[in-house]
Amino acid sequence: MEITNPLLLTVILINFFTLGSARLGACIRIVALQGALLALLPLAVHGFSLHSLVLFSGALLFKGVFIPLLLLRAIREVRIRREVEPVIGFVPTLILGVLMTAGAFLFADFLPLAVEHLDSLFVPTALATMFSGFLLLITRRKAITQVLGYLMLENGIFIFGVLLSEALPLMVEGGVLLDLLVGVFVMGIVMNQINREFSSINTESLTALKE
Amino acid sequence: MNLFVITLMILLGGSLLVLLTRNSSLATRMGTLTTLLATTLSGYLALHVLISGQSLAISLPWTVPGGEFNLLLDPLAAFFVLPISVLSLLCALYAGPYMADEGRTRYLSGHWFFFNLMVLAMLLVVTAANAVLFLAAWECMTITSFFLVAWNHQQEEVRKAAWLYMLAAHLGMMLLLALFVYSGSYSHSFNFSDFGALQQLSPASASLLYLLALFGFGVKAGLFPVHIWLPDAHPVAPSHVSALMSGVLIKTGIYGILRVLSFLPTAPAWWGWLLALLGAAGALYGISLAAQQRDIKRCLAYSTVENIGIILLGLGFGMVATAEGYPQIALLAYAGGLLHLWNHALFKGVMFLGAGAVMHATGTRDMNLMGGLLRRMPIAGLFWIGGSLAIGALPPFNGFISEWLIYISLVDAGTLLNGLNALLPLLLFGLLGIVGALALVTFSRLIGISLLGQPRSTVAEQAHEAAPLMLVSMGLLLACCLFIGLYPQGVLSLLILPLGQIAGQMVGDELTTALTPLGHGGVLLLLTVGLLSGGLLLLRRQRPEQQGATWGCGFQFPSPRIAYTGEGYSEMAFRHLLPKFMRPVVTGGKVAGLFPAPISLAQHSTDPVLYQILTPLFTAIATRCQRLRWLQQGRLPIYLLYILIASTVLMVWSLWAGSRGG
Numbered sequence: 031m032e033i034t035n036p037l038l039l040t041v042i043l044i045n046f047f048t049l050g051s052a053r054l055g056a057c058i059r060i061v062a063l064q065g066a067l068l069a070l071l072p073l074a075v076h077g078f079s080l081h082s083l084v085l086f087s088g089a090l091l092f093k094g095v096f097i098p099l100l101l102l103r104a105i106r107e108v109r110i111r112r113e114v115e116p117v118i119g120f121v122p123t124l125i126l127g128v129l130m131t132a133g134a135f136l137f138a139d140f141l142p143l144a145v146e147h148l149d150s151l152f153v154p155t156a157l158a159t160m161f162s163g164f165l166l167l168i169t170r171r172k173a174i175t176q177v178l179g180y181l182m183l184e185n186g187i188f189i190f191g192v193l194l195s196e197a198l199p200l201m202v203e204g205g206v207l208l209d210l211l212v213g214v215f216v217m218g219i220v221m222n223q224i225n226r227e228f229s230s231i232n233t234e235s236l237t238a239l240k241e
Numbered sequence: 242m243n244l245f246v247i248t249l250m251i252l253l254g255g256s257l258l259v260l261l262t263r264n265s266s267l268a269t270r271m272g273t274l275t276t277l278l279a280t281t282l283s284g285y286l287a288l289h290v291l292i293s294g295q296s297l298a299i300s301l302p303w304t305v306p307g308g309e310f311n312l313l314l315d316p317l318a319a320f321f322v323l324p325i326s327v328l329s330l331l332c333a334l335y336a337g338p339y340m341a342d343e344g345r346t347r348y349l350s351g352h353w354f355f356f357n358l359m360v361l362a363m364l365l366v367v368t369a370a371n372a373v374l375f376l377a378a379w380e381c382m383t384i385t386s387f388f389l390v391a392w393n394h395q396q397e398e399v400r401k402a403a404w405l406y407m408l409a410a411h412l413g414m415m416l417l418l419a420l421f422v423y424s425g426s427y428s429h430s431f432n433f434s435d436f437g438a439l440q441q442l443s444p445a446s447a448s449l450l451y452l453l454a455l456f457g458f459g460v461k462a463g464l465f466p467v468h469i470w471l472p473d474a475h476p477v478a479p480s481h482v483s484a485l486m487s488g489v490l491i492k493t494g495i496y497g498i499l500r501v502l503s504f505l506p507t508a509p510a511w512w513g514w515l516l517a518l519l520g521a522a523g524a525l526y527g528i529s530l531a532a533q534q535r536d537i538k539r540c541l542a543y544s545t546v547e548n549i550g551i552i553l554l555g556l557g558f559g560m561v562a563t564a565e566g567y568p569q570i571a572l573l574a575y576a577g578g579l580l581h582l583w584n585h586a587l588f589k590g591v592m593f594l595g596a597g598a599v600m601h602a603t604g605t606r607d608m609n610l611m612g613g614l615l616r617r618m619p620i621a622g623l624f625w626i627g628g629s630l631a632i633g634a635l636p637p638f639n640g641f642i643s644e645w646l647i648y649i650s651l652v653d654a655g656t657l658l659n660g661l662n663a664l665l666p667l668l669l670f671g672l673l674g675i676v677g678a679l680a681l682v683t684f685s686r687l688i689g690i691s692l693l694g695q696p697r698s699t700v701a702e703q704a705h706e707a708a709p710l711m712l713v714s715m716g717l718l719l720a721c722c723l724f725i726g727l728y729p730q731g732v733l734s735l736l737i738l739p740l741g742q743i744a745g746q747m748v749g750d751e752l753t754t755a756l757t758p759l760g761h762g763g764v765l766l767l768l769t770v771g772l773l774s775g776g777l778l779l780l781r782r783q784r785p786e787q788q789g790a791t792w793g794c795g796f797q798f799p800s801p802r803i804a805y806t807g808e809g810y811s812e813m814a815f816r817h818l819l820p821k822f823m824r825p826v827v828t829g830g831k832v833a834g835l836f837p838a839p840i841s842l843a844q845h846s847t848d849p850v851l852y853q854i855l856t857p858l859f860t861a862i863a864t865r866c867q868r869l870r871w872l873q874q875g876r877l878p879i880y881l882l883y884i885l886i887a888s889t890v891l892m893v894w895s896l897w898a899g900s901r902g903g
Contacts, residue, residue: 168878
């Protein structure tokens with residue numbers, strides 16, 4: 031409990047950083063850090079067992095190393111550094127993020143949780159991270175930032191998954207990692223496609239696909 | 242291992258195996274063999290259940306939420322499994338030579354894959370004893386038959402018809418989902434064996450469920466006025482597929498109605514009246530439109546609407562008689578409806594397969610381009626005429642027996658009931674009489690225009706006889722028709738168990754003994770006709786005959802163009818009979834001036850329900866929905882925002898509902 035709470039608080043701070051920053055490279059690195067921190071969670075919560083070690087290494091590999099590397103390569107290839115003209119400005123997004131995090135904490139108080147989870151930050155952090163991811167998905171125009179948003183969303187789900195990992199079989203976590211991968215692949219394809227067809231990775235251009 | 246499970250395995254394995262080959266004739270052989278093996282087994286099992294009355298229950302492991310792989314082959318299911326087996330078998334035999342030409346230019350593996358899967362799905366639908374399994378099988382049946390209907394998808398017309406079928410089938414599926422989800426949550430289980438809890442439903446909710454079942458299954462069954470997909474889909478499908486769909490696939494809709502009725506509390510009289518009146522309306526509507534079509538398969542498709550109407554009229558009137566307390570009359574009506582269901586599978590099989598043979602020979606479905614085919618394809622033509630006699634309910638064929646039972650039940654009700662109550666059965670009796678008369682017009686027109694007279698086109702002139710295997714399957718079906726017509730008591734004794742299950746009473750053998758004289762009459766009639774034609778043939782041989790052009794009417798140089806067209810033949814019957822909205826649209830044909838120029842006349846018959854009611858309705862809905870287009874911004878973030886809003890609302894709602902409940 032002593033180590034998990036600082037971990038989770040850092041995760042929330044990383045959420046805020048990603049919401050407020052325009053530099054894509056920094057965003058990717060910080061989200062990678064978030065993934066690495068989350069990979070520690072199963073160890074911190076359930077101790078050193080085979081199950082949690084598998085979870086730790088899997089999460090670290092995918093969330094902390096593999097996907098960020100892919101994304102970094104992507105921005106190198108399409109030569110973009112900054113998120114310009116987001117739909118909503120950075121400061122308003124940040125304020126919205128704070129409001130949502132506060133809402134998540136309030137909301138978690140109302141949830142009928144198991145006794146051992148009542149005092150922990152798990153549920154509010156999970157909700158806050160999911161909401162921040164959503165916010166990122168909604169407010170940013172670059173496909174890369176949207177992938178980041180999707181990653182954060184998955185991180186939020188992962189925090190929930192850690193809570194349940196003892197109760198539910200490995201399938202749950204496997205599923206989390208798997209659809210994370212799928213998400214990245216899909217976005218990668220979309221991004222490549224946009225880049226090739228419209229010579230920009232602004233999702234604005236996708237509007238042309240409207241029926 | 243259970244025989245029925247083996248049947249299902251054979252079908253599944255065969256349909257997958259056939260995908261491995263790219264050789265069309267090998268695919269045909271494998272597909273036919275699969276159907277042959279499986280349907281022989283399932284037909285044997287169904288016969289066994291119908292004779293011995295021992296139901297067959299099977300339970301297999303299946304991990305689907307709410308679903309259990311429970312199968313039950315009780316008499317009602319066996320009653321449907323038997324025609325499915327017989328017709329699938331004969332259609333598969335027929336399909337080989339019918340598709341052979343096509344097989345030279347495209348792979349037939351896909352066809353056999355879907356064909357065997359469709360047979361599998363139909364068998365599962367009628368034996369499933371779990372709502373989830375039933376719906377899954379039902380959906381499988383829809384999808385596989387969709388692909389079979391869309392087999393010739395290069396043509397625009399085929400794609401449109403298949404699309405309409407898919408749309409209609411899924412609208413029906415929505416009703417069925419509502420029906421089974423409600424029933425399942427009411428009885429806390431999706432197993433049919435637990436649906437007995439529905440007996441405690443209030444009359445209002447029971448009626449709601451009944452209506453859901455009636456229209457949900459009715460879409461598939463071709464119930465008027467939701468039959469709209471049927472006249473388009475049957476003509477465009479390959480002929481053996483049309484035969485199978487018209488003969489047994491749409492009957493699974495009737496199975497569904499009967500099965501759901503067995504769960505619901507005792508039916509009030511108005512349920513039966515609704516079914517009977519819709520049936521009568523459908524019969525009248527279907528046959529009136531059938532008589533106007535120049536497309537032979539479209540004509541047969543409308544005749545399917547008619548026959549489904551007659552079956553539903555019988556079953557509905559059986560429900561009425563049960564509710565009014567006349568079990569004997571109910572038995573007659575139910576027996577008529579059930580027997581007609583089998584009969585229709587048989588003679589509609591003959592008719593569609595015959596139409597396929599004609600199409601195969603001439604390459605057209607337009608009867609105005611045919612004529613004189615009886616000379617060129619004598620055996621197939623003869624079978625087609627036999628099928629027309631059966632479908633026109635003429636003795637000594639089977640259609641006569643089943644319609645006779647329904648007529649008798651209506652007359653009995655008319656004489657036993659008193660006052661205004663007696664009026665309705667008698668009215669239905671009259672309507673059924675009109676339907677019968679129109680059926681005669683329709684089918685004398687169908688065979689008269691296409692088989693008799695002089696060829697109207699070069700394609701008709703060059704027509705050839707159908708392949709032997711095609712003739713065999715048609716001949717076997719017609720033999721079954723004749724057998725039922727001559728020996729009705731034997732076939733009716735097979736019906737006793739399902740009849741008892743539907744009518745909810747013990748059935749004695751009064752019914753079968755009452756039918757014996759009918760069979761004898763049929764034999765006598767057949768003998769008389771045989772003797773007479775033999776005598777005529779003898780006379781003809783002794784005296785020289787005078788040669789003259791068919792329908793020459795005294796003209797010196799008759800041409801096929803002066804013979805009756807399909808439109809001309811039916812116009813006599815329809816000019817004064819049909820209401821205006823059902824008449825065909827006539828364009829041209831006005832002669833003016835003393836020396837008129839050549840003019841043309843065209844007649845076109847469309848489905849009034851589809852084009853005058855449903856299409857305008859759905860177009861209006863679509864235009865209204867255009868106003869919601871602003872929701873579709875076409876921008877990813879906006880859609881994500883929708884998801885966020887929806888999930889937030891759901892979260893808050895679940896919390897609110899949880900706090901209120903807990």
